[in-house]
Amino acid sequence: MNNQQQAPILEVDQLNVRYGSFQAVKDVSFSVHSGEIFGLLGPNGAGKTSTLSSIEGLLKPLSGNITVAGFNTQEKPLHAHANMGVQLQATSFQPELTIAEIIRLFAGIYGVDLNNETVKEKLVEINLLDAAGKKFGELSGGQQQRVSLVISTIHDPQLVLLDEPTSGLDPQSRRQLWERIEGIRGKGNAVLLTTHSMEEAEAVCDRIAIIDHGRIIAINTPQALIDLHRNDPEVLSVVRKGKVTLEDVFIGLTGRAVRS
C-alpha cells in the first residue's frame, strides 16, 4: 500500500498561532506519512518554528487540530509525545551531566530500558564512545547534533521533528546527519524538519511545504515544485546560471526582501 494512502502519522489541520496581536501561523494544514521526510521551508519569521512548537506542545495554538499517530496533541499530549522524537533548534541539557547520563535520563523519560552495554552501543552508533564521560558543552557542534538525534530517536518514535538540524554544521557532519535522517525514513518512520538550506531540502526531503507570512504557499515534491514554477516570471527573474533550482522557486515565491 502506498504510504500516502495510509493514515498520516502527523496531521495538522487549520492551525492558527498568535502572539498578542501578531498572527504567526494562519490556517496551516498538512500531513506527514510514515516513511516520508517532509521539509518545512520558509524565510526567517515565516512561522516554521511556531508550527513545529505547536506540534511539540510547547505552544498553545489559537485554533486548529494536530494529531500525532492518531492522538490529538491537546487532548492526549503524553500519548502524542510518546510517539514523537524532538530535536529542538537550540538543545541544551543540564550542563553538569555527562553524555552517558543524558542518554540514560532520556531513556528513562521515554520508558526505554538501557543498561551500561546498551548505552555504549548507542554511543558507538554515533562514534562518541570516547565522549561518554564528557559534558554536552564540551562537544563540537556536529557531536552535539549527533547526541541530540540519538536522544530524539531513543524510543524509535513514529515521528521525528527536527528544527534546523544541520544549522552551523560543516559539510561532512551535515552529510552524516542526512544519512542518519534517511536511516530514520528507512525504518518506516516519518521525519518533519525545518531548514533554510534548499540543498538540504532537495537532498533529503520527499515533500516540502513553503511557508511565508504564516501561510503555506506551496506544497509538493522538490522536483514537482521546480517543474510547476519554472516559468513563473518571479522565478525567472531570480534564476542564476540558467538552470532553475529549488532556491530560485523559493525566492520567486517568497520574494527577494531580506527578513529580520
Place this chain on the structure above:
Amino acid sequence: METRIPKTTAVMSALLRADFTTLWRNRRSVRLVLLVPLVILISWKGLVDKLGGVFVLSSCITIGLTSIGLMGYSSAIARDRDKGVFQRLRVGPVSSWTIMISRLSAQIAMIVLMTILIFIVGFYVDKISITPIGYVAGLLMAMVGGAVYLSLGQAIVGRVKNPETVNSTTRLVYFVFIMVGMFGELEMLGNEIGQVVAWSPYGVVRKIQAGSLAPGAWKLETTYALLLSLGYTLVFAVLGIKWFKWDSK
C-alpha cells in the same frame, strides 16, 4: 500500534537521578549555601547563654532555608529555563509537575542536610542540646519553613525572566531578610520594625522553628506563625505558578 506511556515512577526515577547528580556535581555551590548559617552558628557560640540554644539554632536554620530557597532553587531554575533544559524535557511524555517535583525533591534533600548539619555543629561546637523529639520536630518543621522560601523563590523566578536579574533579585531579598530579620528579632531596629519582622516570612519561620525545637514551649503565637507560614507558602506558590513561564524568551 499500541502507545506505551512510560510509568510515572520510571520517569520520576530518571529525573531524580539526574537532579541529584546535578546537585552532587554542584558541591561547591552547595557548600556556599550551607556556609552562611554554619558561620553564624559557630560565631554565635558566645551568645548561646544569652540568647538561648533554641533561638540560635532556629535563627541559623531559618537563614539556611532562606539560602536554599532564594539562592539555590531559584538560580538553578532560572539558569535551566534560560538554557532551554525544561523545554527539552517537556517535549517528552512527561508532565510538568513531575519535572518540578523532582527539582523540589533535590531541594528538600538540601534542607534535610542543612538542618542535620546545624544540629551536629550546634551540638559539638556550641554545645546546644535539645530533646530527641525537638530534633525530629525541628527537622519536619524545617520542611514547612523551607516551603515558604522555595515558593518565594518560585514567585521571583516566575516574575523575573532573566537569570542574571533573578540572581541579583534573590541576593537582594536574601540580604534584606538576613540583615533586617536578624537585627529586627534582636530588637536592634526598634519595636515597630521588630513587630514587622516578627510576622514577616523570616519571623514566622524562625518562630515555628523555635517552637518545634522546644515543643514544650509551643504557644498560641507559634500556632499563628505556623498558619501564617502556610499562608505565605500558598500565596507565593500561587503567584509563582501563575507567573511562571517555561521559556525565558
